[in-house]
Amino acid sequence: MVNFSNSEHVDMVIFYGIADGNARLSRELWIEHFxxxxxxxxxxxxxxxxxxxxHGTFKPQTHNLNRNRTERILQAEKQILDRVEEDPNIST
Incomplete structure (x- = not known):
């Protein structure tokens, strides 16, 4: 796995935009240009x-690294059920 710099990430976004969201063309442009x-x-x-x-950032998200997956799922489930209880017209 390659560890890209922030500058390289920005270039990827630029080429992705130039290629109008076409990932294969983005890669081809990347190879040609760099x-x-x-x-x-x-x-x-x-x-x-x-x-x-x-996420609004290139940095990996680390806020849930120390939380157990089961704990995160239970918390999310509680938030969903609380939200549905507040407004029964929304769907789960």
């Missing part, structure tokens, strides 16, 4: 852009 940089699969471009959209 022949000496590490090359990753096309899915990396899509995953990185989705991560940026969701």
């Amino acid at each position: 022949p000496n940089r590490a090359i990753s699969c096309a899915r990396t471009f899509t995953s990185m852009v989705q991560h940026l959209r969701y």
Whole structure:
């Protein structure tokens, strides 16, 4: 697995935009423009852009690392049920 710098992540976003969201074309443009940089699969471009959209940062999210998965699921379930109780017109 390649560890890309923030600068390389920004370049990925730029090429993803130039390619109009086409990950394969983004990769081809990347290879053409940066022949000496590490090359990753096309899915990396899509995953990185989705991560940026969701989290607003290139940094990995670490806020749940110390919490047990079961604990996180139970907490999420409680939040959903509380929300439905507040507004019964929404769907679970």
